[in-house]
Amino acid sequence: MARVLINLPERAKRGEIIEIKTLLQHPMETGYRLDSNGAKIPRDIVNLFACTYNGEEVFRAELFPAIAANPFIAFSTIATESDELVFSWTDDDGQTRTETRKIIVE
Amino acid sequence: MRSLFGAALALVATIAIAAEIAPEARRSGHDFDSPETRAMQDDGTANPGMLWVSEGEGLWAKKAGTAALSCRDCHSDAQTSMKGAAARYPVFDTAVGRPVDLEQRINLCRTEHQRAEPFAWESEDLLALTVFVAHQSHGLPIAEDDNPELKPFSAWGDELFHRREGQFNLSCSQCHDDNWGKRLAGSVIPQGHPTGYPVYRLEWQSLGSLQRRLRNCMTGVRAAPYDYGASEAVALELYLMERARGMTIETPAVRP
Amino acid sequence: MPIRRPQISLSALGGGEGRGEVGEIQASPDRTAHLTLPVADATGPLPLPPQAGGEGKLGGYRPTRRWILVAAAGAGLPSLAPKATATEATLAEAIRELTGEAPLERGRVTLELPSIVENGNAVPLTVSVESPMTEADHVEAIHIFNQKNPQPYVAAFHLGPRAGKARVSTRIRLADSQRVVAIARLNDGSFWSDSADVIVTLAACTEQ
Numbered sequence: 001m002a003r004v005l006i007n008l009p010e011r012a013k014r015g016e017i018i019e020i021k022t023l024l025q026h027p028m029e030t031g032y033r034l035d036s037n038g039a040k041i042p043r044d045i046v047n048l049f050a051c052t053y054n055g056e057e058v059f060r061a062e063l064f065p066a067i068a069a070n071p072f073i074a075f076s077t078i079a080t081e082s083d084e085l086v087f088s089w090t091d092d093d094g095q096t097r098t099e100t101r102k103i104i105v106e
Numbered sequence: 107m108r109s110l111f112g113a114a115l116a117l118v119a120t121i122a123i124a125a126e127i128a129p130e131a132r133r134s135g136h137d138f139d140s141p142e143t144r145a146m147q148d149d150g151t152a153n154p155g156m157l158w159v160s161e162g163e164g165l166w167a168k169k170a171g172t173a174a175l176s177c178r179d180c181h182s183d184a185q186t187s188m189k190g191a192a193a194r195y196p197v198f199d200t201a202v203g204r205p206v207d208l209e210q211r212i213n214l215c216r217t218e219h220q221r222a223e224p225f226a227w228e229s230e231d232l233l234a235l236t237v238f239v240a241h242q243s244h245g246l247p248i249a250e251d252d253n254p255e256l257k258p259f260s261a262w263g264d265e266l267f268h269r270r271e272g273q274f275n276l277s278c279s280q281c282h283d284d285n286w287g288k289r290l291a292g293s294v295i296p297q298g299h300p301t302g303y304p305v306y307r308l309e310w311q312s313l314g315s316l317q318r319r320l321r322n323c324m325t326g327v328r329a330a331p332y333d334y335g336a337s338e339a340v341a342l343e344l345y346l347m348e349r350a351r352g353m354t355i356e357t358p359a360v361r362p
Numbered sequence: 363m364p365i366r367r368p369q370i371s372l373s374a375l376g377g378g379e380g381r382g383e384v385g386e387i388q389a390s391p392d393r394t395a396h397l398t399l400p401v402a403d404a405t406g407p408l409p410l411p412p413q414a415g416g417e418g419k420l421g422g423y424r425p426t427r428r429w430i431l432v433a434a435a436g437a438g439l440p441s442l443a444p445k446a447t448a449t450e451a452t453l454a455e456a457i458r459e460l461t462g463e464a465p466l467e468r469g470r471v472t473l474e475l476p477s478i479v480e481n482g483n484a485v486p487l488t489v490s491v492e493s494p495m496t497e498a499d500h501v502e503a504i505h506i507f508n509q510k511n512p513q514p515y516v517a518a519f520h521l522g523p524r525a526g527k528a529r530v531s532t533r534i535r536l537a538d539s540q541r542v543v544a545i546a547r548l549n550d551g552s553f554w555s556d557s558a559d560v561i562v563t564l565a566a567c568t569e570q
Contacts, residue, residue: 063517068535075519075529292563311483
């Protein structure tokens with residue numbers, strides 16, 4: 001299974017802006033490359049990344065082939081409640097990979 | 107084979123060695139990278155190589171082969187047992203009678219102890235396990251063994267490093283000893299120390315082994331590259347590690 | 363359902379050298395090496411030398427194609443400027459598709475890209491917008507476009523007041539030395555932009 005690295009603080013103060021960094025193992029095949037036989041390698045990218053926090057979407061990214069392989073996305077959100085953050089990556093086939101992290105907000 | 111190495115030793119004695127880099131002037135490829143590439147390596151949360159380290163960690167615990175053993179079953183916690191391991195490789199393997207690099211060692215364990223099929227060169231699994239093991243030596247100095255049995259092989263590697271090859275008739279030494287720091291097309295020529303392998307190479311958009319990188323260099327001078335696992339390749343790796351003795355391991359490095 | 367493992371590993375593609383390596387046999391014969399500056403078919407302004415500080419932001423006066431066209435027309439000379447390529451046109455179309463008839467203001471947005479990169483496969487990008495990010499005044503989306511890749515779209519980031527600040531980082535692919543454009547849409551419907559020129563010393567996406 002493709003690996004994921006998610007970096008966010010374990011705890012934060014209420015109202016604090018936290019930085020979240022995500023890294024997904026995925027080739028982000030553009031659809032423009034040729035294989036060793038000269039045939040086009042079909043496009044296969046993650047085209048959507050989203051983060052929900054206590055049930056509400058706080059960040060969404062539409063991705064295109066111009067996003068580098070092993071996509072790295074860093075964004076921020078306000079620490080509101082102690083709750084779960086759910087990260088999801090969806091590929092061209094509509095398959096979604098989800099990861100959940102908890103944050104403690106004081 | 108002995109006569110070959112005897113001949114290699116004699117050859118080394120007669121070849122004028124090109125200007126070697128003084129030990130204190132040795133610098134990692136990291137120093138020649140752009141600030142952005144350096145930042146990509148230094149931030150563990152953004153370094154793409156760490157994805158394979160994470161993968162390798164999973165494989166370490168996975169049972170494999172007819173023996174149904176995982177790496178952990180024999181080596182327990184890698185952070186302890188593998189610390190410093192990559193810093194010593196390639197090592198002389200008595201059973202096969204020649205040096206083996208880390209990838210070959212992993213495959214030897216896999217076939218002999220786990221009784222499983224060996225991993226293919228540059229396969230995701232082999233890269234992941236190799237980088238996971240090598241990462242346990244992150245921050246440690248390269249410390250090749252002083253084993254006398256390695257001497258003929260490192261002499262051979264020395265000779266290979268200084269030998270002109272390919273249509274461009276260039277040796278590794280001419281770029282990496284004599285012209286490091288200067289530019290080849292748009293890129294700065296590094297000194298060629300294997301401090302961060304397996305490495306995430308931006309050109310590959312993936313992690314890859316030292317042997318893959320060496321093959322790229324050889325294709326670059328229009329020489330037929332060594333096959334994966336060839337004795338020449340391992341001899342060259344051995345020489346490169348000795349040449350880099352004392353330098354800090356930074357696996358997984360990020361390079362252009 | 364999990365994202366499946368890639369079918370074709372990027373590493374050791376079909377025999378080992380990966381795309382773009384010197385001497386690789388599947389490289390197209392007419393493909394330039396993109397080793398230094400873009401070749402004669404470049405249509406945009408030539409890349410600027412790396413700026414001190416390396417941000418790649420455009421600064422100061424520089425003759426644009428429009429200026430050259432206007433000047434040439436004024437001088438009664440045939441247009442000195444080369445025609446826009448298909449990709450140039452699609453960049454303009456893509457931007458118009460986003461903004462419609464609304465004006466595109468410069469400012470508030472800062473697009474950070476290195477002015478020169480060793481490899482176009484993974485170019486770090488950070489885009490930020492000056493905004494209080496309150497309910498009343500916030501950035502709804504930031505769109506990134508490029509000039510010379512096979513398609514003009516790079517990414518669209520959707521934010522909102524819960525973001526705290528409008529700042530996103532990622533890594534992009536640039537097939538050649540080119541301009542990258544970032545456009546932010548605020549909740550009041552206004553559009554703000556910034557652009558940066560990047561010199562790419564090794565190409566990324568296009569095979570041809």
